[in-house]
Ligand SMILES: Nc1ncnc2c1ncn2[C@@H]1O[C@H](COP(=O)(O)OP(=O)(O)O)[C@@H](O)[C@H]1O
């Protein structure tokens with residue numbers, strides 16, 4: 001992996017405060033709006049020869065060589081943020097506009113449960129408890145997905161979620177992320193979104209029941225539909241709170257690790273979806289698809 005070189009001609013600015021910031025974190029809040037979070041300040045010659053601090057703009061693409069995918073050289077962006085911060089929503093937008101392949105660690109784990117794999121029950125129990133699944137399981141799924149896919153640009157969403165995830169991924173795959181996209185959002189807002197994600201109106205249930213009666217399959221189909229409509233097993237208030245705790249205790253340190261390497265690009269994820277995507281677009285501009 002190629003870390004962006006630190007300019008030799010000037011001392012680095014003091015480290016930026018740890019990323020922050022949500023009310024539920026005890027950490028110091030960072031007032032910046034975001035996309036330059038973690039970018040190192042470089043000294044530049046200003047007017048009249050004065051030296052000014054200016055954020056370094058990252059325009060170069062960082063491509064990783066020598067990894068577990070054999071000859072295949074891939075660009076990996078880790079997409080991190082609390083549960084419900086909007087990672088999946090924005091990943092879909094990035095896929096559409098910038099040609100990345102979206103690999104959601106959570107989706108891969110849920111697919112593994114459905115596949116009837118021997119790890120299925122263990123994964124299901126961990127997800128219900130909001131706990132982090134052992135790294136070797138998740139890394140194997142990510143690796144298989146990257147090998148299977150012909151693309152060379154991957155958004156890895158919801159991973160690495162703790163220090164073990166991070167260190168194991170780097171050791172096993174030898175891949176370093178080009179950068180880490182961090183969606184910063186308050187706990188209150190994330191909670192609202194997650195509870196909303198699971199919300200299905202009574203009217204929908206009545207409609208589905210009516211449809212089942214129409215096609216005369218109530219007995220078998222309706223319970224199945226109810227299970228599908230229930231949404232995610234972990235989007236209930238009890239598990240949501242546990243996931244927040246895990247995020248603060250285990251995932252924020254990973255973001256801090258990458259921030260110390262100037263790899264974190266922080267987004268204010270509390271804004272409406274289109275506004276968040278405007279900020280995301282600015283970061284992904286160097287990866288724009290050739291027209
Ligand atoms: N910026 C936003 N403002 C309001 N709602 C949002 C925003 N981004 C996502 N959502 C909604 O919040 C819920 C969680 O978003 P999602 O992308 O699934 O989050 P994550 O992948 O981080 O868990 C979804 O119902 C989504 O439609």
Ligand SMILES: Nc1ccn([C@@H]2O[C@H](COP(=O)(O)OP(=O)(O)O)[C@@H](O)[C@H]2O)c(=O)n1
Pocket residue numbers: 081082083084087104105106107109126127128129130131132133134138157158159160161165234243
């Ligand atoms: N790297 C990961 C990612 C997810 N998971 C599990 O999958 C659950 C859901 O993760 P997710 O990324 O789909 O969803 P959000 O919690 O971000 O909304 C987590 O709470 C963990 O139990 C994991 O164990 N390891």
